[in-house]
Amino acid sequence: MTNDDGRPPAIPMTNPGADRVKDVAKLAGRPSRTRRKQFLAEGPQAVREALKAHRECLAAGGTVVVDEVYASRECLDRYPEFEELAEGLLSIRIASELVLAAMTDTVHPQGIVAVCRFVDVPLAEVLSRKPKLIAMLCRIQDPGNAGTVLRAADAAGADAVIFSASSVDVYNPKAVRSTVGSLFHLPVVLGAEVAEVAAQCRAAGIGVLAADGYGALNLDQLQDESAARSFDQETPESGYWLEKPSLWLFGNEAQGLSTAELESSDYRVAVPVYGAAESLNVGTAATVCLYASARAQQRG
Amino acid sequence: MTNDDGRPPAIPMTNPGADRVKDVAKLAGRPSRTRRKQFLAEGPQAVREALKAHRECLAAGGTVVVDEVYASRECLDRYPEFEELAEGLLSIRIASELVLAAMTDTVHPQGIVAVCRFVDVPLAEVLSRKPKLIAMLCRIQDPGNAGTVLRAADAAGADAVIFSASSVDVYNPKAVRSTVGSLFHLPVVLGAEVAEVAAQCRAAGIGVLAADGYGALNLDQLQDESAARSFDQETPESGYWLEKPSLWLFGNEAQGLSTAELESSDYRVAVPVYGAAESLNVGTAATVCLYASARAQQRG
Structure with missing residues (x-):
């Protein structure tokens, strides 16, 4: 089975105990952030701004801002703009609410999270x-x-x-x-x-x-x-x-x-x-x- | 045994399960506040401003602002102004840190808490x-x-x-x-x-x-x-x-x-x-x- 564009459909992530989920969750702690030079942006507003910055930065010949985006199906249905913002730049991985909750430290995860690269400058x-x-x-x-x-x-x-x-x-x-x-x-x-x-x-x-x-x-x-x-x-x-x-x-x-x-x-x-x-x-x-x-x- | 001024020394409150402690703690909930028309001011800055308002209000012929104040011995030693602010108006009850923690909903109680009357006006x-x-x-x-x-x-x-x-x-x-x-x-x-x-x-x-x-x-x-x-x-x-x-x-x-x-x-x-x-x-x-x-x- 393939999508219209010939790519296989992404398999939703449903295991909150998966290594990839744990790797994302570790970014709540400073040592992992410092070592990997990555951090988490959570929720529609933060991820939207991260993706916009990512697009603008790449268009200007700059570096990557967003490495990975995880979102629930519901969130993408509600905000179709995310798939447009990511198009051609990165694939948004579909994840269950449980997986998203395990990735973030919020009591109410907001359906979408991005792993971003440090944005600070000298x-x-x-x-x-x-x-x-x-x-x-x-x-x-x-x-x-x-x-x-x-x-x-x-x-x-x-x-x-x-x-x-x-x-x-x-x-x-x-x-x-x-x-x-x-x-x-x-x-x-x-x-x-x-x-x-x-x-x-x-x-x-x-x-x-x-x-x-x-x-x-x-x-x-x-x-x-x-x-x-x-x-x-x-x-x-x-x-x-x-x-x-x-x-x-x-x-x-x-x-x-x-x-x-x-x-x-x-x-x-x-x-x-x-x-x-x-x-x-x-x-x-x-x-x-x-x-x-x-x-x-x-x-x- | 009496103090210099002839009054018996206050007995510190040390039982976090005492009824009086529970009564104060209940003011964290809206129903109790609404029924009693009282609320809690916690920490030196809030209690200081409450006591100042209490003194000014009474001096101007107005109503009571503060009904009760509970503080740790350490807090009163550190901020002697509280006993001056309360002098002649109300007695500050000495309470243990455990009692103060039981009275308030803060993770780090700040050594002093006041039971205040609603201050809103028409x-x-x-x-x-x-x-x-x-x-x-x-x-x-x-x-x-x-x-x-x-x-x-x-x-x-x-x-x-x-x-x-x-x-x-x-x-x-x-x-x-x-x-x-x-x-x-x-x-x-x-x-x-x-x-x-x-x-x-x-x-x-x-x-x-x-x-x-x-x-x-x-x-x-x-x-x-x-x-x-x-x-x-x-x-x-x-x-x-x-x-x-x-x-x-x-x-x-x-x-x-x-x-x-x-x-x-x-x-x-x-x-x-x-x-x-x-x-x-x-x-x-x-x-x-x-x-x-x-x-x-x-x-x-």
Whole structure:
């Protein structure tokens, strides 16, 4: 028996104990990910973005993003776009819900999972593209917060997101899920040192801004100065034009930025708190800062 | 044996099976909360904000916020402020870590827990205070998202947060935790109907804005018009001055605002997405919208 195109039909995977299933499941752990330079993208939205990135990357002469895709028959029936996205590039293997559950660490597997290759790039590659807006996560521990910052950076049109050496692993399944596909939208640099990134950015003409609740500068001031900029004005009162290419540093959830991290920056900028909140969640602060830069740069 | 002040020393609670412990633990469930009109605030930050609200409320002739506080000896030694905050108002009961773990649903209890009375207020009370900025959660299901919106509203200086009838219960321990104390900072209205809230706000001169990815108006336009407003200008091109008293509607995580909810609004406003992100997390969108209104109102 053959399909219309002459290929034999794929046999659905139904054994959750099969070696191949175990190999995929092992990617929930960091040692396997690091050794194989692969990670899991789970659920329709993440896999869709992974396949789009795969297609675009190959079309541009780049490397493979997705190695394998496993999906339930129901999922493919519901989302026919997956077979279109994969067409000519890779075969989607049909798997039972039990097999998919064994492959992933979610309580409710979402019918589709992709084995992806690491997508991070070196800092030099990011800098070679003349970035205007970069977010750096400094020792951020919570996968959900990392995802929120990455997603906010993506929405604000940032050119890259950099994770410091002791931040959460962005390839951890919880972090991948919380980026909702944004991990495949913009370059990510991993395991970087704050002082080194700041120095290289500064050398590339990029200003280094620390998001710091105790900062001497206020984001409102920077926004107002930028909005009111007159044609020939060289330096604002704050000393910094928000429309300049900028690297934002965001600190650990509990401790904020360390003294050394703050000293790596050119300016310390506070996000105004108008109400009684004692502090901002790092995701909220990053959203406000990155959107403020993006608006100023769009205008400038 | 007596303390310096002549009172007998409190006997630490060490029996996790005691009725009192079970009574506290039951507040993790909605039926008990609803019947007793009480909920749990866990951890130093939430309890601190609860006690501050309790003190301020009583000083202003208002009602009790905190009924009981249980803490480990270690927690009180580490944070002496709790005994100062409670002084003259209520006694903090010392409890073992086992008792605290039995009272709460957290994997890592944080040494202190407060039994609080419901803090929500009627819509009429909010409107009587001439609010300038209100956030409404329309069928938001995730406790973490509800907390992020409440916290962003608090940071933006909003005057109230309203939960629609089918939103997550803000008194659910996960939601309380994710507000990190902001639940005690600003009035909360629960179980409201969107159309009713919109009508009452409109009657009170408050504009109703729907945060909607497909909105005809763009938040950048509203911000630019507001920033460039000249003294005698009556109506901007968009039709809406962002510095006006405003109610923002934020929709369900997966579906956004329903047709009926959109129709309750005066204007549908899109948060710009500059990058490749397909949509914004509701917490991110709420942050950008509420901060935009707050800035315009501060300026206006």
